[in-house]
Amino acid sequence: MPALVLLGAQWGDEGKGKATDLLGGSVDYVVRYQGGNNAGHTVVVGDQKYALHLLPSGILSPGCTPVIGNGVVVDPSVLFSELNGLNDRGVDTSKLLISGNAHIITPYNVTVDKVTERFLGKRKIGTTGRGIGPTYADKINRVGIRIQDLYDESILTQKVEAALDGKNQLLTKVFNRRAIEVGQVVEELLGYADRLRPYVADTVLVLNQALEQDKVVLFEGGQGTLLDIDHGTYPFVTSSNPTAGGACTGAGVGPTKISRVIGILKAYTTRVGSGPFPTELFDEDGDALRRIGGERGVTTGRDRRCGWFDAVIARYATRVNGLTDFFLTKLDVLTGWEQIPVCVAYEIDGRRVEDLPYSQTDFHHAKPVYEYLPGWSEDITKAKSFSDLPKNAQDYVKALEEMSGAPISAIGVGPGRDETIEINSFL
Known part of the structure; x- marks a missing residue:
């Protein structure tokens, strides 16, 4: 049962698209299992760059079937x-x-997301304002709109009415906004039905039958481990489960069918949005990482916050996901530093802590404890094997592997599709 989960092991933006694309030619299905168009992957094919937000990266591989699973929330306008x-x-x-x-992001979900975030002011979460959180909230509150509802106008109308009963009260009486008309929403959603129809399927059945036929299925998470609604830096998280367990619920495949779980690690650390970030840099090094690494969100367009590699987070990702392998990306960005700090533990109220703090308060007060590894100045973008890397780059990779708790099986040495060193096959 060759089912693999590929996910971010930090706060997202680790380069999952590159990793998925590397495997895309060898797998039969690539499945997005959570999130929505608040995620983003950049895939470079030759001299072409593709920015994907909602679609699985496997859509760029001709022999692969891309799947949007039941755990994803879909904005039809963005999809089309x-x-x-x-x-x-x-x-x-x-x-x-x-x-x-899969649930639909409706126009009123987007409106609620934006006005709520503005209302929170300094306490805002830092959402993308695309309606993802409110759509997941509707799903949990059992007033959500699913894609299948577009094919029964009576059910669709009833569900929109039920959802707007409360939301219009909120919009008019709390936020001083105009009420949203049921008929207008229903008409807009029905306008997507015919074009969506050829794509709609019982994907749970399709994927399980594929696995029974020994097809290779890759489950692709959006965001990252530290943005998981249960296991991330709550409340500064997304509204779904990017961790490995989310692949089972978000695609309808049992955990016994998962054979490998691959975590994507950037050779340093980045984060978009609000929330704690122990290794964040506010100096020239942070600016250099941002500039050299092209650290701007694919979906948000916001500059990413940058910091040194955090081994505490990597160990945590290994634990909560049951990672079997790491794919280390953007090693080339670190070329040129004489020495490279790596966070090996935190100091919290005078105590050395080597595991991610359970308490939100402790994590907010965590200060990084660094070890310093020698850097390298050689260009590594042409490296085809691990032995091609300078010794200091090899030692850096080995140190990160030892600190993180799982083998590093591939290394990204540049943005291109072919700029990857494969140490151990994922298949």
Whole structure:
């Protein structure tokens, strides 16, 4: 049962698209299992760069079937915009499958997201304002709209009415906004039905049958481990489960069918949005990492906060995901530093702590304890094997592997599809 989960082992933006694309030619299905268009992957193919927000990265691999699972929330307008953009560039998108049980991001979900975040002011979470959180809230409150609802106008109307009963009270009486009309929302959603129809499928059945037939299925998480709603730096998290367990619920595949769990680690650390970040840099080194690494959010367009590698977080990701392998990305960005700090533990109220603090308060007060590793100045972007790397770069990788608790099986040495050193095959 060759089912693999590939996920971010930090706060997202680790380069999952590059890793998924590396495997895309060898797998039969690539499945997004959570999140929405608040995630983003940049994939470089030759001299072409593709920015994907909602679509699985496997859509760029001709022999692969891309799947949007039931755990994803879908904004149809964003979906069609991405599909149109790829079609215009000659990419075949006809094999895409979308779960009929995936929830739809409605116009009122986007409105609620934006006005709530503005209302919070300094206490804001730092959402992308794309309606993801409110859509997941509707799902849990059992007033959500699923894709299959578009094919029964009566059910759709009833569900929109139920959702707007409370939301219009909130919008008009708390936020002083105009009420949203039920008919207008229903009409807009029904307008997507015909174009969506060819893609809609019972993806749980499709994926389980594929595994029974020994097909290779790759489950692709959005965001990262530290943004998980249960296991991340709450409340500065996303509204779903990017961790490995989320692949089971978000795609309808049992945990006994997962054979490998691959965590994507950046050779340093970045974060977008609010929340604690122990190794964050506010100096020239932080600016250099941001500039050299091109650290700007694919989806948000916001500059990413940058810091040194945090081994405490990496160990935590290994534990909560049951990671079997790491894919280390952007090692080339660190070229040129004489020495490279690595956070090996935290200092909290005078105590040395080597595991992620359970308490939100402790994590907010955590200060990094650094070890300093020698850097390198040689260009590593042409390296094809681990032995091609300078000794100090090899030692850096080995140190991160030992600190993180799982083998590093691949290394990204540049943004291109072919700029990857594969140490151990993932398949």
